[in-house]
Amino acid sequence: MAITAEHRSETWLGLGLAFVGGYSDAASYILAGSFTGHITGNSVLAAVSLANRDWLLTISRLLAVGAFLLGILLSSVVDWLVKRKPSRSSLTVALFLEAILIFEHGSKAGNTLRTVVWEKATTSQGDLK
Numbered sequence: 001m002a003i004t005a006e007h008r009s010e011t012w013l014g015l016g017l018a019f020v021g022g023y024s025d026a027a028s029y030i031l032a033g034s035f036t037g038h039i040t041g042n043s044v045l046a047a048v049s050l051a052n053r054d055w056l057l058t059i060s061r062l063l064a065v066g067a068f069l070l071g072i073l074l075s076s077v078v079d080w081l082v083k084r085k086p087s088r089s090s091l092t093v094a095l096f097l098e099a100i101l102i103f104e105h106g107s108k109a110g111n112t113l114r115t116v117v118w119e120k121a122t123t124s125q126g127d128l129k
Contacts, residue, residue, distance in 0.1 A: 013091040020098050039068050 046061035075094070082093045 009089055009091050013094060016091060016095050017098075020095075020102075039065055042068070 042061045042064045046058050046065070049058040049061055078093060078097065079090055082090050
């Protein structure tokens with residue numbers, strides 16, 4: 001069976017999105033304590049928050065699930081639009097949009113990560129004295 005250019009493109013798209021999804025899920029869990037890349041994690045945490053009657057936390061976790069579902073819808077629309085013009089690659093467009101979002105929010109996340117690391121480092125140094 002011959003591998004077509006479309007199959008190769010879809011394979012790279014899958015690999016690229018899996019990498020970005022895993023990276024963003026790990027970063028969001030470290031920075032926000034939430035599983036933004038997996039609907040199951042936020043569903044479980046929302047159920048725990050609901051059982052504890054922590055309404056604001058329940059709502060925030062359900063909003064993460066809603067944002068995930070909205071992302072699926074928007075990515076389907078983008079894919080449909082890209083396929084209307086055969087000269088465009090779904091992989092190129094998807095990764096370009098991902099890069100824009102990462103760079104847009106990267107400075108905010110980077111500052112937060114530096115703050116968290118600095119606080120942990122200074123707290124640990126204080127414990128050693």
